[in-house]
Amino acid sequence: MKTDVQIAQEASIRPINELTEYLGIMDNEYELYGKYKAKVSLEVLERLEDKPDGKLILVTAINPTPAGEGKTTVNVGLSMALNKIGRKTITALREPSLGPVFGIKGGAAGGGYAQVVPMEDINLHFTGDFHAITSAHNLLAAMLDNHIHQGNALNIDPKRVVWKRVLDINDRSLRNIIIGLGGTGDGFIRQSGFDITVASEVMAILCLANSFGDLKDRLSRMIVAYTEDGQAVTAGDLEATGAMTLLLKDAIKPNLVQTLENTPAFVHGGPFANIAHGCNSVMATRIGLKLADYVVTEAGFGADLGAEKFFNIKSRFAGLNPAVVVVVATIRALKMNGGVSKNELGYENLSALNVGFANLERHLQNINKFGVPAVVAINKFPTDTDAEIDLLKDRCEGLGVEAILSEVFTKGGAGAIELAEKVVEVCEKKASDYRLLYAVDGSIQEKITTVATEIYRADRVEFTAAAKRQIQEITELGLDKMPVCIAKTQYSFSDNPALLGAPTGFAVTVREVKVNAGAGFIVVITGSLMTMPGLPKVPAANGMDITENGEIIGLS
């Protein structure tokens, strides 16, 4: 089979204005960024305010394993298949970060015959959204340190500055730094650090903002530091909100591109899926729902993290009404969850599959708690045997859920026709009864405990002394009435990445709790967390190149 970049470069890509025309976007409602990318104005939403929304399909997955699940690939393939069977469909995805592109992954825009294009542009700067976020974030940091340097009228405690800086790069040397060295004119000496841009609260806000005004309000509420007497200092207090919004004036607009089969694709925003909610922007999803019959979107990591946050954070804030959830599973990853080692995945193993199915089963039960019907997509690999596929289908049927093969990586949209037909059938026959898992007016402990016991199936939640103190502080600031955004390992339902399958009898330990008052959620950290990745011994960047005639090498 050809490489991703070969397939992408051979695609019959259409000028993007043909897609805006197909979607009914007016000439004054989009701006071209080259021939194959456009930014769509938020005015579309106002113009189509009274038009009923299309159906919203969430693609999620079992807990990820090194064997791979192919969530984005299924997302892209399913949207192409829906178009093939006559449903006007938009795929809505997150933007890739430059960090992983040059680190390990080498690119992220689907794979095989289920990609979004132009993949090289999407993977490199794209329309500049992440750079705009980096600029806005770091402008605020510079204004904060400048405020301290110029006399500190707000009485900021330099030991309690919580606003770091960001870069869209994997750079471990910037995780922990000391700034402000030099002479008296060179700022205030303090400890600080850089996160990767996708970890910025500005990224989460850009992706949750419901309007331009909401963007500005949320930016204004971001807490950057505390005063010596414990009061929160916000971006608004530093008078940074207007300039930051100005820097984000185009970044807030969804980016329109296309799949290899010319299905419209909004690729917009990309917050972390642990300390943030891990979904593309609300604006992209909402505009998509006005323009199409179906919007197929996804959430980061497995359903315990991604779907939970999609429901309890994104859908809550945006007033979304998800119609169907597609849970992506592979035979290989289920066998890993059943105890098979990576080297043995190529061999048929029905008993391991049977054991590992418990992981999928629990995710399906969880989705049921949100009242949304589910369909399982089996992302087919060449090593899957018929007996394994039959077993998986049977087990799903036993739960009242249909499992359907997806072969989009090798066949494109044609590989997901049956899946698309099933999704349409469920949309038309089973009304979604979407409901939230908890109300925001409970205590922080209650909300964490609800997610940990209902979704992760922990027996109990333990809070470290530090976490208890932080919860008390947030509650005293009156900022506790927000949803919780729990950062946990993606590899297990528990907070121990080694516990595969469907573990029981464990406790979840909450180590740190902080409030993202602008994004509007409380970040809850279990285990250790990396917000600035490092480069591997041989970074993907080493193998990359572009020739004089534009041929790109090493992106995938």
Added chain:
Amino acid sequence: MKTDVQIAQEASIRPINELTEYLGIMDNEYELYGKYKAKVSLEVLERLEDKPDGKLILVTAINPTPAGEGKTTVNVGLSMALNKIGRKTITALREPSLGPVFGIKGGAAGGGYAQVVPMEDINLHFTGDFHAITSAHNLLAAMLDNHIHQGNALNIDPKRVVWKRVLDINDRSLRNIIIGLGGTGDGFIRQSGFDITVASEVMAILCLANSFGDLKDRLSRMIVAYTEDGQAVTAGDLEATGAMTLLLKDAIKPNLVQTLENTPAFVHGGPFANIAHGCNSVMATRIGLKLADYVVTEAGFGADLGAEKFFNIKSRFAGLNPAVVVVVATIRALKMNGGVSKNELGYENLSALNVGFANLERHLQNINKFGVPAVVAINKFPTDTDAEIDLLKDRCEGLGVEAILSEVFTKGGAGAIELAEKVVEVCEKKASDYRLLYAVDGSIQEKITTVATEIYRADRVEFTAAAKRQIQEITELGLDKMPVCIAKTQYSFSDNPALLGAPTGFAVTVREVKVNAGAGFIVVITGSLMTMPGLPKVPAANGMDITENGEIIGLS
């Protein structure tokens, strides 16, 4: 009079594809970035290889003072006037940096009725060139620190890493930092810092590259560190060149916008005018010369720094042949050079003007050394008296140079018709005899001494012990056969900013010498140098905002 932003927003701006058509750029040779910006492909240059070049006009100025000279404004106004008198003209400018936009200046795209538009886009991210440079620069930094962290196969001396990081922001707290703190997985602890993006060698390279291949070659040659036995380690050694070039694949293409009167404008690249050469990109200038009869361009700071570097660095590398130099002067700034304090500039003072004229006179003599004819543009202010203007014209005439009023700030192109006619007349009647001031094969000391004595008119050059040692090291590395790029205060011919007018009897002290092997010049530092600005007590950012309907406040 209206504010710059009011004037800009009321402009009758044309879709940029009307301008590409006017210039004869083919449909496949440009890409739109919104309706009013385009990136022009380097292929234009190949297609028009055999077409004779248009005339190249350099706009420079006397030494700047707080009174202001209006170099960019005259540049833009003159190009509009040339179009008005029937000469197809392109203006070529540098891109503004976000740092000063949010720091003190609040924007930079000309002023009054002589601006380039869309000014808000040009001032904010524009087409992403600076962000691409920031990304490429910092990817190299991350790869370097990662190399040390992962075993340091190249034997880099961590004390001799010369590659810092960059951000396009004014942030004094990042000038001097310690990186790599934390645990064993968090990199190598060493001292480092951030410069502003315009100070990056990548910026200088992007602006000097003669082709895509030349870009890659120059990036590869950049020295990032030295080994423990004193050998240079380059970006090429770190295998970073391909990935960096990939990140710059669009940034290398000139950006086409327009003036308020729809004159085509290339706004592309923006290197510092002290540690770098301070001119827009070679690609923009060269493509402009193929597309138009006249290209009007500029160089940063006064002619002692800007014009000297334009001639000895940019024109040398690009094989340019400047036809005329326009030297911008104001009565106010000449009076300051004649000893008048800032508060007294509004009053007629012929004797001070007479004294201060020595500054302009010396610049005109210097330009004569390069064999290029000069015209003086008097950038008119309301307080200028007829007697002052007559005196200035007389003094210029005494040197055989015509001085002509420019009123472009208040009148646009109509305010520079006479200036435009004079420029055309000089182009047609006085053949330029452009020559370089020195050959690169002299020693570093000789080249520095030539510029310091011939242009600055120093009696002698003093080299600190450190500078002598650095010169010796560069020479031993065999990298001394390059032009010198001297960083000196812009306010005086000397290295003492307080010496206005035309000082004599002074020494220039060279404190530091380093080689930018990729850019291809030797940086010579006199006095202290700031490569990362700070924010003022009340940053321009504080007053900025954008309303829900897109009205922008605080950019100017």
